[in-house]
Amino acid sequence: MGGVCSRKRDQQVDEDGVQIQVSGRYGKSGSSKWLRTSFSRPVIDCQLGRESCPSLMELCIHKICEDIDRYTKFSMLPRDISQQIFDKFVDSHCLTSASLEAFRDCAIQDVNLGEYPEVNDSWMDIISSQGLSLLSVDLSGSSVTDDGLSLLKDCSNIQALSFNYCDQISEAGLKNISGLSNLTSLSFKKSNTVTAEGMRAFSSLVNLAKLDLERCSSIHGGLIHLKGLTKLESLNIRYCKCITDSDLKALSGLTSLKELQMSCSNITDIGISYLKGLCKLMLLDVEGCHVTTSCLDSLSALVALSYLNLNRCGLSDVGCEKFSGLKNLKVLNMGFNNITDACLVHLKGLKNLKVLNMGFNNITDACLVHLKGLTNLESLNLDSCSIEDEGLANLTGLSLLKCLELSDTKVGSNGLCHLSGLTKLESLNLSFTLVTDSGLKKLCGLTSLKSLNLDARQITDAGLAAITSLTGLTHLDLFGARISDAGTNCLRHFKNLQTLEICGGGLTNAGVKNIKGLASLTLLNLSQNCNLTDKTLEMISGLTALVSLNVSNSRITNNGLQHLKPLKNLLSLSLESCKVTASEIRKLQSTALPNLVSFRPE
Template sequence: MASPHLRTPGTPSLLELCIKAATRDKSCVKAWRQKRRTFEMLPSELAHELFNSLLQSHLLSATLIGLFQSNLQEVNLSGEATVDGEWMAYLGGCRHLRALRATDCKALTNNAIRQLTGLTAMEELDLARCRKISDDAVPHILSFKMLRKLGLAETGLTTKGLLLLPGLSRLVLLDLGGCPVTDADLISFQALGMLEHLDLWGSKVTNMGARCLSSFKTLKYLNLAMTAVTAIPQLNSLLSLNLCNCDVESIYGDGTFSDSLLRELFLSGASLSLKDVISGSNTRNLHLLDLASSRVNDLDAFVHIPKLAILDLRATGLTNELMLKFQGLGDNLRWIDLSYTKIDSEGVGAIAGHAPNVEQLSLNHTPVDDNVFIYLVHFPVLQSLNLGGSKVNGFMTVGSEEFQQISVLSYLEQLQHLRRLDMRYTGVGDAALHGLKNLVQLSHLHIHSNSLSGLCILEICTLQK
């Protein structure tokens, strides 16, 4: 006899079937909701699964929350338009509640947050984009003495409420993106000695306030996108820095120190000189560099980023000539996005063989043509390739006297690790797609063309997976 614990992969478990039956409709919920003592004995994990199933089925009401008051530890109500003060009143009775995520709950008010003040175990609260939350909610939030993560992005907070936040001395994460945080507010946050994650995008912080960041000794993540900040002081503990849409002049001053841990640098839409901003000392451990939509006219600074693995150069106006600078990036590069640039097939050829470990390459909406396939074979471990919106047709014309068209998609057979291929909005038609018939390892093919027939698509679907 087969073990009762074994089941066919993909089939629901007995527990999943029970929860599905219990949350099928309102009549099913009405049948079991009177059994309060049974709920009190439910394991926390099972209670959470039932709670989330009710929420997803739109069967959860404020009064039903009362059944879970002995079990709930984490609740995510994000985006639920009906969540209001009544819901918070019932959640206020969930004495073990540690985390509440209620982002985009438009009906939540300051008074609703007051209903939660007795929750002494609360460690995480996210009220991002709850527009009715303002300074008057902060005194209630201060009652959560164990709070470690607080999200108030795009709420109605002003300096009056912001200056009270240092009272939450255990905070490790503070998200105030889109709030009018001033230099004075930021300076007051120095009292948050355990802070690791600080999100201040779109704030009123300037270089004057940013200077105090050097006193945040435990800070790992900093987001100052869309601010007037142009210079970042030395932050030895920082792992991730976001300065998107800023006019960046310097990062870490003159770069004379040697122990930067920075791994992620987001400069999308920024105005900067790479040579001035990136130095050997502040980027030697950099793993990810996002320069999308920024002004890139010199890539010499790349020689200072020996560990770079992820590079985003979308919509940068990058040219073939600049691609020659890629040749010094070494073997660490794994992911390159060149979408919406002026790079053509010859530009790809400039780095062919110089980035042998690239696994993902995006060339969508670039002028690359069918000649690119000659160079793609020099990316031997490529797993994902995006050619959508390019000039690829799937055929190449050869011969000096008698012109002959040959299928070029068969070149991809040499890429034995290729799993994903995107050729949407290209000129690839039925005849060219036959070149994919031997790509048995391909698991995801995205294609959209007026040149395709139903018969050809059916043939593609028979590819061995």
């Protein structure tokens, strides 16, 4: 964000209810791994007045890592301590090929080096020295080759193995894992070297329960080697365009299969018919496949099916009456299709539905009457449908609703009165609607709200003042709203805010003064406010929980970067169209912000 003020243009593909993000492998040394570990790392601080003190174990490990140059071997330590020291090294990006030697023969169980820089075959000798203790290995994004993989052959107790995005492992190299019969989880995402013939190595992995081959482009014909894997419960072949109907024949006998994800493959209704015997199948994702409503005949035989993703399949109303046979569905995604009001009448019998996504269809108010009986609904997506105020009256009985998506609809202020009884509502998106400042007063009773999106130009300071009773908000999006310095005074009511976006262009440093006290903020987006200066960075330097900061299109210069040094948790920094150079950000990264993995300008 920060490039344009209006974000809702080209829609991101929605998978399993969440938007796809670009993998860190293709960004600036990015990895979601660092996002997870940065929150879990213990804080070593025993100063007087602190509320908590680290454990003795944490202090010991911190001290060992601090004096690491004094130690050359950890194998005499108990395994759990060696594991924690190893994890600490990885989390702090301090593990090198030299320091790795100290962990030889330590009986470590988990080696999680996914997308860790510079991992290659030379590391594998130490990793494999853990022997029978080794239970999980993640070397995704590494430069490990067939030779390195072969060193794991004797680590026969390995249960989980991930080699996502590893381009230097060949078909021949896959044979090295054929003897790891204790494997229960195996992942080779976007590994073009995984071929149909290479998959022959998987046929002996009789305990395999989870297999991830997402974006593997050469596996057509290879699923035949999975026929004997009777314990397989989860298979991911999303974005494998080489997969066709004939491939699914091999899956017909995998009666333990519970999850099958194959979006954007070349599957049709014929392929779906081969799945009729999978009586335990609970999740089926065929987003973007060439299926029609005719496939619902086959799906009705899947008595355990509770999650069905039919987004972007080009479905029409013809055959929609067959939805009535899917009685056990709890999640139904049908966004981005050609469905009209005529379809929804056939959904009213799906009493178990908890999540319904009808976004980007030709839906109007007339269809919403058929949702009245879906009293178990917790999430409803009507994004970009032709819904107006009157239609919302049909939602008043959906008392369990927690998430409501009304973005880009024709809903205005009058319609919000129908939401006042939805007291369990936690997330509400009103971006690009007709709602005005005065209408927001009708939301005051929704005290369970945690996330509110008001990305609309007609929302001003007065609108922000109208919702100050919603003190439980943790996420507030005012991206396109016209908020001034005066309006930011209202932010003092939202002490629990974790994410805040104010990008309407009206803020100066005076308004930022009212933001600097929001100590719980982890994401702050102030882009498009061209009058912000280096003083802004000085004022927010106390927001030490920040993980993501965007102050693009402002007057910030290289001189202001010094104020970011206290933000040790910062992972993402965007200062595009500022007087800031990538070289100065890199200096800051190397000296003060070691966790920073994504920044712009690069």
